[in-house]
Amino acid sequence: MRTKVCIIGGGPSGLLLSHILDANGIDNVVLERQSKDHVLSRIRAGVLEAGAAQLLRDHGLGERMDREGKAKDGTRILWQDRPDFFIDVKKWTGQQMMAYGQTNITEDLYAARERDCGAVVCDAKDVALHDIETDAPHVTYQKNGQRHRVHCRFIAGCDGFHGASRQAIPATHRREYERIYPFGWLGIMVEKPPLDDFIYAYHEDGMAMAAQRNPMLSRYYIQVPLSDTPEDWSDDRFWEALLHRFPVDVAKTIHTGPSIEKSIAPLRSFVSEPMRHGSLFLAGDAGHIVPPTGAKGLNLAISDVYYLQRALVAHFKDANDALLDDYSGTALMRIWAAENISWRLTKLLHVFPDEDPFDQKIRENDYDLLLTSEAAQHALAYEYIGLPYAT
Numbered sequence: 181m182r183t184k185v186c187i188i189g190g191g192p193s194g195l196l197l198s199h200i201l202d203a204n205g206i207d208n209v210v211l212e213r214q215s216k217d218h219v220l221s222r223i224r225a226g227v228l229e230a231g232a233a234q235l236l237r238d239h240g241l242g243e244r245m246d247r248e249g250k251a252k253d254g255t256r257i258l259w260q261d262r263p264d265f266f267i268d269v270k271k272w273t274g275q276q277m278m279a280y281g282q283t284n285i286t287e288d289l290y291a292a293r294e295r296d297c298g299a300v301v302c303d304a305k306d307v308a309l310h311d312i313e314t315d316a317p318h319v320t321y322q323k324n325g326q327r328h329r330v331h332c333r334f335i336a337g338c339d340g341f342h343g344a345s346r347q348a349i350p351a352t353h354r355r356e357y358e359r360i361y362p363f364g365w366l367g368i369m370v371e372k373p374p375l376d377d378f379i380y381a382y383h384e385d386g387m388a389m390a391a392q393r394n395p396m397l398s399r400y401y402i403q404v405p406l407s408d409t410p411e412d413w414s415d416d417r418f419w420e421a422l423l424h425r426f427p428v429d430v431a432k433t434i435h436t437g438p439s440i441e442k443s444i445a446p447l448r449s450f451v452s453e454p455m456r457h458g459s460l461f462l463a464g465d466a467g468h469i470v471p472p473t474g475a476k477g478l479n480l481a482i483s484d485v486y487y488l489q490r491a492l493v494a495h496f497k498d499a500n501d502a503l504l505d506d507y508s509g510t511a512l513m514r515i516w517a518a519e520n521i522s523w524r525l526t527k528l529l530h531v532f533p534d535e536d537p538f539d540q541k542i543r544e545n546d547y548d549l550l551l552t553s554e555a556a557q558h559a560l561a562y563e564y565i566g567l568p569y570a571t
Contacts, residue, residue: 183208184332185209191286194339198299202298210293210298212302226279245288262547316333365401368415385424388422389401409444450468470522471523474522521564528543
């Protein structure tokens with residue numbers, strides 16, 4: 181098989197890149213190691229920055245989002261024994277976020293690829309990248325007991341943190357920055373109406389969070405030690421801990437019920453630099469991970485795709501490689517901004533096991549500053565809605 185761009189990974193970033201390239205007449209093929217059903221079964225967060233939501237609209241992917249999603253003016257923070265605070269992005273930036281599940285986005289993208297006869301190869305096993313330091317790389321994979329080869333001009337690594345793409349870059353040519361957090365998020369899914377707002381709750385026992393998936397699907401989280409397993413937490417134990425960490429007036433509005441999914445997600449911050457090596461370009465979780473505090477993971481993947489697609493379009497349509505050469509630096513500016521706010525919100529809202537009373541006083545002072553300073557409120561809203569895409 182020969183194509184211009186081989187995209188590794190059939191999640192939202194890989195499918196979105198494929199969709200946009202196809203609309204610009206640029207041949208591409210997507211290789212996904214899992215089945216389509218498996219990809220669509222992964223229920224993930226879906227809080228879109230204004231820029232990400234608009235990018236989907238600009239490329240014909242916004243109709244269902246605007247019909248079924250929910251525009252959000254911001255996110256509420258509840259604090260034990262202190263007034264609550266609303267990150268009011270609408271007030272300070274004039275923009276809104278969109279609550280729309282990542283599963284829905286992936287469904288929309290698969291439907292668009294199938295409608296447009298896009299080349300998406302699922303169940304592509306043992307993907308390997310070759311000759312990425314040349315102008316004629318190729319990718320091999322196994323399917324149905326046969327080995328296949330894709331010749332291309334560029335490879336887009338959209339295959340997540342554990343994928344093959346980043347590992348194909350020699351260790352001597354990449355620098356990795358990482359912070360592992362000493363706790364995880366225990367999350368459950370419940371088929372009950374969600375709260376009206378996305379809510380973070382700070383409590384001396386640890387963070388709690390309320391999120392939305394759709395009008396009859398709610399997602400709740402609590403901070404737990406990394407040593408815990410989902411089996412340690414019965415539904416009754418989870419609800420007792422969650423409701424205890426919310427103020428009474430909010431806790432009594434939460435609809436509890438049997439969980440339909442339960443898991444613990446470790447938290448980490450991770451960036452691999454650069455985002456390009458030869459003919460290989462990384463996008464999304466293949467190049468970076470953020471803690472879920474701040475909901476930046478999916479949004480960063482979409483902004484990476486924005487920068488990469490415009491660079492590839494300029495190369496193939498205008499024979500201009502300036503944007504390709506700038507891709508890594510441009511993407512990393514936004515990535516590190518998202519890492520920054522995600523780290524600060526994580527520090528603000530969680531109890532760290534090794535901290536002392538000084539750390540707690542600093543945390544309380546940071547929160548008090550948000551309550552009293554309009555400058556601090558404006559700055560947080562500006563970062564929370566996501567920095568504008570570089571032009």
